[in-house]
Amino acid sequence: MSLFLIAALPFLGAVFPALLIRAGRNASASAAGLTTFLAFVGLMLHAPAVFRGEVIQVGVDWLPALGLNANFFLDGLGFLFATMILGIGLLIILYARFYLSREDPMGQFYTYLLLFQGAMVGIVLSDNILLLLVFWELTSLSSFLLIGYWKHLPEGRQGARMALAVTGSGGLAMIGGMMILGHIAGSYDLSVILQNKDLIQASPLYLPALILILLGCFTKSAQFPFHFWLPHAMAAPTPVSAYLHSATMVKAGLFLMARLWPVLAGTPEWFYIVATTGLVTMLLGAVIALFKDDLKALLAFSTVSHLGLITMLLGFGTKIAAVTAVFHIINHATFKAALFMSAGIVDHEAHTRDIKRLGGLRHLMPVTATLAIVASLSMAGIPPFNGFLSKEMMLEETVHTLWGGSHYVVPALALVAALFSAAYSFRFIGHVFLGKTRDDYPAKPHDPGFGMWAGPALLITLVILIGLFSAKLAGPLVAVAAGAVIGGAELPYYSLKLWHGLTPALYMSAVAVIGGLILLKMHAPLMRAWNAAPRPEAKQIFDAVMRTLTKLSQIVTDGLHNGAITRYAFLMMLFIIGISYYAYSTGTVATPTRDVQAIGAIPAIAWFCLVVATLAVVAKHRQRQLSLVLIGVVGLVVSLGFNYLSAPDLALTQLSVEVVTMVLLLLALNFMPKDSPVEAPMWVRLRDGGIAVVGGLGAAALIYALMLRDFALPSISEFHLANSYKGGGGTNVVNVILVDFRGYDTFGEIIVLGIAALVIYALTEAVLGTRVRAYLLNRKPDMPQAGDAHPMMMVVATRVMMPLALMVAAYIFFRGHNLPGGGFIAGLIAAIALLMQYMASGFSWASERQRMFYHGTIGSGVLIAAATGLGSWFSGSPFLTSAFGYLHWAPLEEFEWATAALFDLGVFLAVVGAVLLALESLARFAWQPGISSEHAMDINPARDDAAEAAEGEA
Amino acid sequence: MSMTFLNIEFLVASAVGLLTAAGIYLILRRRTFPVILGLSLLTYGVNIFLFASGRLMVNAPPILNKYAEVPYTDPLPQALVLTAIVISFGMTAVVVMIALAAYLSARDDKIDMPHHPEDEGEDA
Incomplete structure (x- = not known):
């Protein structure tokens, strides 16, 4: 299937769920599912070629003058992401069919979801960075619709606005960065840009481009200090959260960092900006996650933390770290999507997501409990699940990383983050599913129907299988995707397996797990200390910033745009006169080349009529009917003038338009006051008169000068x-x-x-x-009638x-x-x-x-x-x-x-x-x-x- | 220039200038009706300006003569101005309608909006 079609299918299919909802919820969901499935199959048809290491390219020149071409390409990295987007999308569509209630407009939901899916697929398949930017902005817009899907909830609307504001402004920065990048490389096609590493890194514009692009990536991928929008986006329905925050939206930033890794990575700037941001985000997210009582908030901050982890790995700039990043992207998508869906099931069945009100659910909902526990253990980095593998590889990498001359900074902080990560994962298990069964749940929890747990179950199967048979199952995919990230260079030696021997990473993992258990034991006092400690509340800061910005723009807008149209017209005239004067004073005037032509007496009389009538219109404009008659005279003379000056068509047109306009104005005047009062003080009228005279003289001088010269060009x-x-x-x-x-x-x-x-x-x-x-x-009638x-x-x-x-x-x-x-x-x-x-x-x-x-x-x-x-x-x-x-x-x-x-x-x-x-x-x-x-x-x-x-x- | 001002170019240029000046002055008034009049005058001025940019000729309409070699004036500005005349009619009609609707709705034909203190409202 052509890459065009794969990228277009979700957009084309987006129409159907909204239309088919009249035929029922199943029809709507099937339409969405079928569309996604078709795109998925189309993608899989390319799998053999991708695994052979080929790069599939299609393209047409769209706006070649701007360097904007509709070029798509599919390599290992694009294939990995497209597979996740479409594959997990399919599971989400199934899950949402059972998750959404009867009151929710399901057709809309699937339409938004497909729009979003199409935008994501577009990002990962684009071979042109301008095209990529278009899809990038589309994800911001469509995720806004998805996050704010529950329009009746204020949190939903606020969360959606916050996500749009943060990711949208990041996108704005990225446009600048991409423009610079394209400018340096001389092309906006990724395949060209990716070949020009030395040129780009040597350019003095490298750092500005890097910072701007990273701003886009960091906002999208919720990196510190832009991480705060992600937890607020949790106000969305759980299928949305599961989709956006496991496999798609937030991964877009990571995708782009991976995509541009061959040309941007490897410099100290890249290392210190990206790796440090990732490390801080990883640590911060993990710590905050431990103290969240809302299941989805816990998962949200855990997502922030894992995104930080992957960002940090990409930031290291080494090939082996890039391989690890790719592997963790796969693993995180599987266990995190499953966890979100499990949390959604708990919320759906128990009618609460508050950990304090839960506990002991393993007896009431055994299936869900099994799925969630396996996923959590994977997240905590417990063997033999897939999360353990990539986490251990990550820890191994940190040991070899030098930060600011120190060997200890990165591994130590990474260890602390891993420790907290294990702790919140254990809390997710311990405080929700283990413990005593309670009798005060808001609703009687029980396992949902198969449709709802089928998706997570499939993902959990992957979590286990990848953990056990990593080299066989995930190896080829990691190899082609990582190969694409490092730009076709030879892959470093690595092995995806559970047992690497007694390495430092293994000790660190063990410390993390044990420390995590201890932290969980001490959770209650820690929580009290956390709550007592002062800490900045991101939402309040964000709201304050937004309020200030709104105020500022109000002041500017109201100052410039206060509704006084007279003033706008006045300023516009001043401006026009000003730039005309500037043009005149900086330009050159050629000598006249044409002679003036003599005129007869009758045309001169007509001109005189026009002058008198125009002056009279101005003088008598307060008497509206009279001024209409006078302006009719002006129009008539203008028609005659056209006729005299060899423009019979214009004369005829002007004459007939004149009649129609007069009738129109008379009709309108019938209902309006017949006089204009004197309002403006004398000095204002004099000022306006002055402007008018200057403008008129300018126009007259310009056309006079023009008429005395021949055309400058044929x-x-x-x-x-x-x-x-x-x-x-x-x-x-x-x-x-x-x-x-x-x-x-x-x-x-x-x-x-x-x-x-x-x-x-x-x-x-x-x-x-x-x-x-x-x-x-x-x-x-306000006048005597005839x-x-x-x-x-x-x-x-x-x-x-x-x-x-x-x-x-x-x-x-x-x-x-x-x-x-x-x-x-x-x-x-x-x-x-x-x-x-x-x-x-x-x-x-x-x-x-x-x-x-x-x-x-x-x-x-x-x-x-x-x-x-x-x-x-x-x-x-x-x-x-x-x-x-x-x-x-x-x-x-x-x-x-x-x-x-x-x-x-x-x-x-x-x-x-x-x-x-x-x-x-x-x-x-x-x-x-x-x-x-x-x-x-x-x-x-x-x-x-x-x-x-x-x-x-x- | 020994000639008097009685030449085509000067008269046309002065007419453009006068129409522009009168148009500008009336556009700066505070009621809708004079502003509409001003726009009409300015339209005349601009149309003549565009027309004159093709240079002026008398007795040389751009109607091809099959029988003799005669001079023709520039047809292009004429076509542009013809379009401009019709479009400005459409514009005038819409503006008149808006002015009338505004007057009937508010019983006031001032063109400046009364200044309201901003009502701050954020949806919560």
């Missing part, structure tokens, strides 16, 4: 002029650009226009759904004009390809034709008589345009390539057909629909009871006929 306009007829089949170059050369832009534009109209419609719906509706229904809302003259005139206007629209539409016109302008004219009916005869009367569904009009316009574009695929051309030809019909002149016309039809429909939907929405505000009339005019012309008829009858 323009692409020549291409359009040359190819418009040959390639696009039209002589109106502007229209050909719109529907052909830049058809994709136009396509986007009609979609934007459609969305704008839909937004207006949605806003109208929303506003009319509130108490605003009552206000509008009872609203009294008394003749639908004048007869206007009704008659607009009715006559309607077919004419539509004819003009059709004419403009059809000639658009060769002469000024086109879909936009035709659409606006058609919309105005319909609009006139609304204005003359009233909204109610008109809307009853037209059957157009504007949403559909917009949609069909966009679809027609899209279909035209897709049509070009059939001839093997890219999207929106147009075709055209000429037809001869005897009575008619030669005429042209072009697919571009069909595209323009789409534009036409979208424009008509959007304009009318927007205006219709606004008009709906005006509806009041009694406003509808069955007649188009206030005076019914038929009344005379009726009167005559009545007379005739009489």
Whole structure:
């Protein structure tokens, strides 16, 4: 199975549990299980190749310009992790089916779980560090969903937030580190990076990259001082904890350290940062774990401790330590997943996880007790279980490690950690399963059904078998995985077996076990001392830090973003003027190359009208209706100017848009105050005036300078002029650009226009759904009414004009390809034709008589345009390539057909629909009871006929 | 320059400047309606600016003439500005609608939000 498919399967499968939950919990769980199983089988098909030492690679260039390629590869290390992720995932899916109660939304759970699983598989299979980062962030996000799965529990939400904050900020640091790493190596592909050890370690950027990447790894793998999120994540349902904290999430950091081990490890910096952090974490986690009464908290800190152990081994930087790390990763995943699931079973059956309330469970739940005891013994490092093997190898390594010139620091502290580790493992056995049976459990505990203990049982079988037959069972996997970690170098000599003879490590193990038993005996007084001792509470510190950060960002945000939009606009203008000045003062200005052109008297008069109207708008802007009339004058002159300056298409468009905009503004003004009061003090108005004058002068100077100079570089306009007829089949170059050369832009534009109209419609719906509706229904006009809302003259005139206007629209539409016109302008004219009916005869009367569904009009316009574009695929051309030809019909002149016309039809429909939907929405505000009339005019012309008829009858 | 200011370039540039200045001034007002007017004026200014960046020509529309070799003005800015005109109509319509909805809901057409003391609330 392709690696693409293995990585994609969990994501694809994530849809099904959520959908299938309607068919029942079993269907949902089966869908999740089947997906995982398929991916697992797909992975196993690669097993022979991986064990032969091959590296399987697939890849496609995704965004090569950024160095981001969708490359995957599978080597021993990736295989080991993927096996754990998918294998333990399968067991967790089974376990969760029986663990979750009827009230829990199981479909959601499996969907989140699969998303998380996919992200994890993505991390371990990525061959590109940018791709890896994407999956890395995905694990942070999907684990947030999983940890906060019990949304009703505040601890769940807080734990999820804390995990996201810590791992997310670590991820942020890691992005920086990975960028630097890729920069040094000159490639973002792992397989390239891994070949460049010397280059990377010699770089001055090595240390920053190392620190940033390690921040990502340490936060993810809960290393001191970021370990505190992991215990709080225990608020999640136990299947989540078992999955995230045994085999997956927290192992991601270890995975990455192992993955980058060949290029990052081996330097003193690596040793002191990684090994020390690991050692401290191991010790701290083990000590705290002993004093936790909550089963899951105990396991959480024990996980922290074991993660520290593995980190420390990776930090040693020796090959044999790397082998040990890999071996312990396997062992820890097996016994810790089993322990979490056992703890979950105890919680599920006894309804408590408090060790103080438990004890003596071995008689009540023998199966669970057996599984948990074996797993705990393995965790304590008791032979013949697998935990003993790797722990002993670890102790052996510490003996050979020199820290700060001392031979004793590392082994001594590791021994203390091992001692505490044994102690809390014994406590897990002694205080939960051994001892006297009690009669005050919150619920009567008994063994669960097979489905729930099947998963842990399988893992425990592995714990025992790996312990007994380590070389046979785990040997090959350890060999290929460790081989990958140390970068293909020859593996050092090691042997995975129980008896190595009387080595220092064996003595240390013995001391740890005996010391652990003694510690457990002294647990009660120790616990009292622990509780009495002052110690920093991580959650309080974290909350305080978060509060401070929130405060800070509030201060910054509120300071900058205080809701005074006027101020934003003011600052923006200042800024624009500032950077313009900077650009001007640092740039060079060429000498003018073009002459100015003389102008006639009439255009100069038009210009004068524009100046006067604009100044009048500013002066009279408080009288809103007057300013609308004045701004209409401005728009008109602008249209005339376009026409004068050889832009007939622009003139037509501007003119028709002007009409529609005016109607729109008038409609809105109907409901708004008709005057603006004087609010700003004089100095503010003067200040704004100053800014405005500077901005205006700048814009004028810039465009004046531009117009007096030729293009600095050749323009692409020549291409359009040359190819418009040959390639696009039209002589109106502007229209050909719109529907052909830049058809994709136009396509986007009609979609934007459609969305704008839909937004207006949605806003109208929303506003009319509130108490605003009552206000509008009872609203009294704030100005004297005409008394003749639908004048007869206007009704008659607009009715006559309607077919004419539509004819003009059709004419403009059809000639658009060769002469000024086109879909936009035709659409606006058609919309105005319909609009006139609304204005003359009233909204109610008109809307009853037209059957157009504007949403559909917009949609069909966009679809027609899209279909035209897709049509070009059939001839093997890219999207929106147009075709055209000429037809001869005897009575008619030669005429042209072009697919571009069909595209323009789409534009036409979208424009008509959007304009009318927007205006219709606004008009709906005006509806009041009694406003509808069955007649188009206030005076019914038929009344005379009726009167005559009545007379005739009489 | 011995010529008077009566030339196309100067008039267009001064119109751009005036529309921009008037637009900026009105955008800095405190009620929605003048701000909308200001946006419209600024739109005119920007559109003419873009249009003029193709340099100005009289009597040279970019409509190909099959029968004679004639000069054509630059069609590209025209196509861009045509799009800009339609899009700015859409934008104006949405802004007008938002202004109207805000006025009807709050019975107030100030564009600055009243300043509330921050209510601190952390979900516990």
